[in-house]
Amino acid sequence: xxxxxxxxxxxxxxxxxxxxxxxxxxxxxxxxxxxxxxxxxxxxxxxxxxxxxxxxxxxxxxxxxxxxxxxxxxxxxxxxxxxxxxxxxxxxxxxxxxxxxxxxxxxxxxxxxxxxxxxxxxxxxxxxxxxxx
Amino acid sequence: xxxxxxxxxxxxxxxxxxxxxxxxxxxxxxxxxxxxxxxxxxxxxxxxxxxxxxxxxxxxxxxxxxxxxxxxxxxxxxxxxxxxxxxxxxxxxxxxxxxxxxxxxxxxxxxxxxxxxxxxxxxxxxxxxxxxxxxxxxxxxxxxxxxxxxxxxxxxxxxxxxxxxxxxxxxxxxxxxxxxxxxxxxxxxxxxxxxxxxxxxxxxxxxxxxxxxxxxxxxxxxxxxxxxxxxxxxxxxxxxxxxxxxxxxxxxxxxxxxxxxxxxxxxxxxxxxxxxxxxxxxxxxxxxxxxxxxxxxx
Numbered sequence: 001x002x003x004x005x006x007x008x009x010x011x012x013x014x015x016x017x018x019x020x021x022x023x024x025x026x027x028x029x030x031x032x033x034x035x036x037x038x039x040x041x042x043x044x045x046x047x048x049x050x051x052x053x054x055x056x057x058x059x060x061x062x063x064x065x066x067x068x069x070x071x072x073x074x075x076x077x078x079x080x081x082x083x084x085x086x087x088x089x090x091x092x093x094x095x096x097x098x099x100x101x102x103x104x105x106x107x108x109x110x111x112x113x114x115x116x117x118x119x120x121x122x123x124x125x126x127x128x129x130x131x132x133x
Numbered sequence: 134x135x136x137x138x139x140x141x142x143x144x145x146x147x148x149x150x151x152x153x154x155x156x157x158x159x160x161x162x163x164x165x166x167x168x169x170x171x172x173x174x175x176x177x178x179x180x181x182x183x184x185x186x187x188x189x190x191x192x193x194x195x196x197x198x199x200x201x202x203x204x205x206x207x208x209x210x211x212x213x214x215x216x217x218x219x220x221x222x223x224x225x226x227x228x229x230x231x232x233x234x235x236x237x238x239x240x241x242x243x244x245x246x247x248x249x250x251x252x253x254x255x256x257x258x259x260x261x262x263x264x265x266x267x268x269x270x271x272x273x274x275x276x277x278x279x280x281x282x283x284x285x286x287x288x289x290x291x292x293x294x295x296x297x298x299x300x301x302x303x304x305x306x307x308x309x310x311x312x313x314x315x316x317x318x319x320x321x322x323x324x325x326x327x328x329x330x331x332x333x334x335x336x337x338x339x340x341x342x343x344x345x346x347x348x349x350x351x352x353x354x355x356x357x358x359x360x361x362x363x364x365x366x367x368x369x370x371x372x373x374x375x376x377x378x379x380x381x382x383x384x385x386x387x388x389x390x391x392x393x394x395x396x397x398x399x400x401x402x403x404x405x406x407x408x409x410x411x412x413x414x415x416x417x418x419x420x421x422x423x424x425x426x427x428x429x430x431x
Contacts (some may be wrong), residue, residue, distance in 0.1 A: 009323045012409025014344035042307040048382075049299050051164055051327040052307040053343060107354075107406035 007048055015050055019058040021096060024067060027078055028090045038068060038076040134197060135160045136280050136311035137182070144177050151177040151337035152188075159311045159328070161279070164302055166322035166343075167315040168416055169332035175315040176213065178332075179284055182313075183210050196280055206235060209278035213285045215269030219258035223251050223268055227275070239390060242275035248297055263289030274301050281305065283314040295400035297356050299325050323412035331419045339419040343412065350410045351390040355382045355402040366397070374418060385410075385418050 005026075007018040026032040038044075041059060045052040059076055062068045067089065070076040081089070105115050137159035144152040152174040159165045167175050180186040182193055184200030191198055196207045215227060223246055231237045246253050249267035257265060266289050273281060286302075287295045293419055295318075302325050306312060316322050322329065325345065331339040339346070350373075359381050366384060367375050371393055374385035386393050410418070 010320070010411050010413075012347050012411045012414070014347040016344050017348070042304075045303050045307055046300065049296075049303055049324055051325060052303065053162060053327045057344070103407060107404055109404040 005044065007050060009129060014062065015054045016058040019055065020061055021093070023058070024089050025093050026093060027067065027081070028086070028093050032078050034078050034080040036078045038078070042104055082123065134195055135193065137165075137313060138194040139178070139182065140192040141180055142178060142193065142221070143189040144174075144181055144186065145189050150335055152181070155191075155330075155332065155335070155337055157328075157330045157337070157340060161309045161311050163328055164306050164308050164312045164314070164326045165328040165330060166326035167255050167313055167330050167332065168319065168322060169315075170420055172334075173332040173420075175332060176284055176333040177335075178209070179282055179313075179315070181214075182282060195314055204280075207279040209273035209281050211266075211269045211273045211281075211283045211286055213288065217257045217265060217268060220256060221270060222254055222256050224253035225269075226257070226268060226272060227253070230272050230276065236277050238275050238277055241277075242271055245271040245274055245301075248397070249294055261289065263291065263294070266290060267294060273402070274305065277308075279310055281310055281312045281314075282313070285316060286314055287316065287318060295321065314347070319413045319416055329412065331416060333420045339415060346415060347409070347411070349387060349390075350415055351386045351391065352408040352410055353384040353386055353393055353397055354404075354406045354408060355384075355397050355400075356380055356404045357382070357400070358403050361400045364399070369393070369396075416421050 005019060005022045007015050007022070009015060011018070023032065023038070032038075038059070039047065041052055041055045045055045048055075059068065061077070063070055066079060067081075068076050069079050102115065103118065105118075110118070134159040137157075139158070140156050142152050142155045143150075155174065155178055157165065167178065177186070181188040181191075182195060182200065196204045196349075198204065208402040221229075227239065227242045227246075229277050230242070231239055243253070249262075249264075249271060251264060251267055251271070257268065260268070266286070270283075270286060273283070287298050290298065299321060302312060302314070306325075314322075314326075327343055328341065328342050329339065329346070330337055360380075363377070363382060366372060366382070370385055372384050373387045376383040376385075382397075384393060384397070390407055394405065398405055
């Protein structure tokens, strides 16, 4: 099976959201390639021991967002994304991680200026040569 | 119409109101977890659904009609204590089920006995409680029903066989079966179920699509350095439950969490967090008694 998806039913995050996130991440990092077939709804539900309706809902949302396409009888496939689509997927994945980090910083009482300074330092450390990698 | 429809169900035993206005529906392919403390009305609801007892009021539709003998072609019921014949073996029970149910799948039943490590030649009277539960499950799943009603289906089973039950439930749902199950094991329900109904003293206190509840129900935790005027928050319709312990305020939010965060943030807390709620946390906040007196400090 392409991509090794895993959801955590104990977290308070909707399972279909978790699944969508993982599919997008797999595509973003190249673990799922354009044209690659995804497991069937039933297969993935059984593999993850989660409700088939949950998987079906994640696939519907992914299809609506243009990430995958489903053809009746053949299954669901990763779409041949253009550059814009791939960029958007990458941004979505990064946004989820950053949201959580900023939320935590706020929860422990860091003010906006301090957080901005901290983020600038971290960005500097990971992007030492300016715009490129 | 959905395979299972319960509308304003009432059932009274003498002065005791066991079920007091329960409504829910289970569509095909859905697994609905019925949760609640002991005595909250789960088993009585099941008994009414199956025609084992006469409801006081309300409407029940199972496979398109009221509880009736013909529905048992499509409905499988696993009670908390399976009604089995102590002097007969597991194989005898399979044979009885084959004669009783048209769709009974004997090869599958034998494979399921194996899955639950059951010896078909052993008399039911010699089995443990968990093994008896397993025999009841084998009979139910081998009948390939369109509707399943399971009362505590994993009670007494070891973790490996509990997992097998989950797998069977997922497969049945994928094949279009409508399933309602009660369980004290929230971990099982939050994995397999896509809907939950939480009962407390015969009433529904929380109900809905589980992923929608996960997305909507949040906990906002704020700590204030100085006392603040929180009266407005206490009457806020978006907040289901309000707790205050010293300088910490906990708000159980069931709508517009971002808006609540903004409003609480405007009161100038020293810390403010938006926390997800898993099913166990949702369950406890839904069935717990309100305890304002012990929580009010300052």
